[in-house]
Amino acid sequence: MVEIHKVAVIGAGVAGLIAARELQNEGHQVVIFEKSDKLGGLWVYDPRVEPDELGYDPTREIIHSSVYKSLRTNLPRVLMEFSGFGFADRQYGDPRTYPGHQEVLGYLNDFAARYGITELIRFESEVIRVERVGDRVDRWVVEWQIKEEGKRTKLEEEVFEAVVICNGHCTVPRVADVPGIEKWPGKQIHSHNYRVPDPFHNQVVVVIGNGPSAHDISRDICKVAKEVHVSSRSPDTVFSKLDPYHNLWQHSSIHDTREDGTVEFEDGSSVQATIIMHCTGYKYEFPFLNTNGIVSIDDNRVGPLYKHVFSPELAPWLSFLSLPQKTIVFHMIELQSKWISRVLSGKVRLPPKDKMIKDVQEFYEQMTLLKRPKHLTHFLFYSEEYLDWLAEQAGISPVEDWKKEIHRESLKRRENNLSGFRDE
Numbered sequence: 001m002v003e004i005h006k007v008a009v010i011g012a013g014v015a016g017l018i019a020a021r022e023l024q025n026e027g028h029q030v031v032i033f034e035k036s037d038k039l040g041g042l043w044v045y046d047p048r049v050e051p052d053e054l055g056y057d058p059t060r061e062i063i064h065s066s067v068y069k070s071l072r073t074n075l076p077r078v079l080m081e082f083s084g085f086g087f088a089d090r091q092y093g094d095p096r097t098y099p100g101h102q103e104v105l106g107y108l109n110d111f112a113a114r115y116g117i118t119e120l121i122r123f124e125s126e127v128i129r130v131e132r133v134g135d136r137v138d139r140w141v142v143e144w145q146i147k148e149e150g151k152r153t154k155l156e157e158e159v160f161e162a163v164v165i166c167n168g169h170c171t172v173p174r175v176a177d178v179p180g181i182e183k184w185p186g187k188q189i190h191s192h193n194y195r196v197p198d199p200f201h202n203q204v205v206v207v208i209g210n211g212p213s214a215h216d217i218s219r220d221i222c223k224v225a226k227e228v229h230v231s232s233r234s235p236d237t238v239f240s241k242l243d244p245y246h247n248l249w250q251h252s253s254i255h256d257t258r259e260d261g262t263v264e265f266e267d268g269s270s271v272q273a274t275i276i277m278h279c280t281g282y283k284y285e286f287p288f289l290n291t292n293g294i295v296s297i298d299d300n301r302v303g304p305l306y307k308h309v310f311s312p313e314l315a316p317w318l319s320f321l322s323l324p325q326k327t328i329v330f331h332m333i334e335l336q337s338k339w340i341s342r343v344l345s346g347k348v349r350l351p352p353k354d355k356m357i358k359d360v361q362e363f364y365e366q367m368t369l370l371k372r373p374k375h376l377t378h379f380l381f382y383s384e385e386y387l388d389w390l391a392e393q394a395g396i397s398p399v400e401d402w403k404k405e406i407h408r409e410s411l412k413r414r415e416n417n418l419s420g421f422r423d424e
């Protein structure tokens, strides 16, 4: 027998939108809560930045998106589509294989319209509380705040059977510990608050990080900055000037910073810098969620979660979408959504609670054996295993081989040509 449930989806970004389609496909009744007045989440460019550029002040106004003006996708568009609704053959003014961010937003808006998802969204409704009603695992109260004219807000609540959390995880800065930073006189900023290169005119900038943001932002600002020095802690880093730029260097991690503005690197090199830009990733946070400690966050490990999705204790009624990183994000989220939807409808069964708990424990032990730091719990390192596992669970076809091939090829090209891989 197919079961139908009333499900709250929190957030109308990539994850919330595809979750809604898949839940509806299974017949579930869906409400999406979205705090802003637009769908698309990260892909809604916002020129504003937060006043506290490292995100330390808990009372700051939070700007959701971390997208910068020049951002182009780091995957080809064919890897950023949902099944049944091709992106490669749809255009919103930027037909390039690796389009600018506006193109992705155009696609998401069209997707939501095509599948009747836009109507399910309660806009300007920020969820401020999600918790169980009494001891039942299948009753959840969702409380949200509605913006009204003249800054007044109104609170409302409603009970759901299941909650799917899709609030995104690229908004709250994770800042690197830099030795001596208390006395270092320059300015610091996290990539979350980077939009355009202009403020970096004539500056000497140290960019910390080795991910796509560090690669792209360093190349964006070196057009106007005096010098840009990228600092990476990855062990194979050698001090070198980066081609084809005259003012861009690669260094190892930072050894020390000093009162006179010096930034000294482990490789012995040093510079007099005026700005440090942290491209060091983000923190998972669910400020509205109260599970009485059943799900917690420890050094960016959200857990315990079975396969990054279900709390064994609260499954299948509480689930998390989109936590894994370094993968084919859109496909991964679609597979997770199908799995959640079919588990809720009873078509697919989860293992018993103790088996799920054991699986999570084994995964953590495996990480310890591999000496992988806890904060990388949700990093998939582009492994395809998880995607295939999800497809099998959900009883659907895996990501096509030709797409996996394109993925491998795009990663290879990116690695070999960080400045030009998008236009090769």
Ligand SMILES: Cc1cc2nc3c(=O)[nH]c(=O)nc-3n(C[C@H](O)[C@H](O)[C@H](O)COP(=O)(O)OP(=O)(O)OC[C@H]3O[C@@H](n4cnc5c(N)ncnc54)[C@H](O)[C@@H]3O)c2cc1C
Binding pocket: 010, 011, 012, 013, 014, 015, 016, 033, 034, 035, 036, 039, 040, 041, 042, 043, 064, 066, 067, 068, 072, 073, 074, 075, 080, 125, 126, 127, 128, 166, 167, 168, 169, 170, 213, 288, 321, 322, 328, 329, 330
């Ligand atoms: C700089 C950058 C570049 C990236 N580039 C790519 C790329 O090229 N290709 C790719 O595939 N992936 C890329 N990613 C990964 C990106 O995170 C995913 O593509 C995708 O946007 C994740 O979607 P999401 O729905 O999980 O989160 P988001 O897009 O962040 O959506 C979350 C939504 O939840 C809403 N929300 C949050 N809290 C609440 C609340 N309390 N109540 C109600 N609503 C709430 C937010 O307003 C938002 O609309 C990039 C990430 C970053 C940071």
Ligand SMILES: *[C@@H]1O[C@H](CO)[C@@H](O)[C@H](O)[C@H]1NC(C)=O
Binding pocket: 416, 417, 419, 420, 421, 422, 423, 424
């Ligand atoms: C990198 O890409 C650019 C632009 O696509 C291209 O002109 C350049 O030759 C490439 N460099 C290398 C080393 O392959």
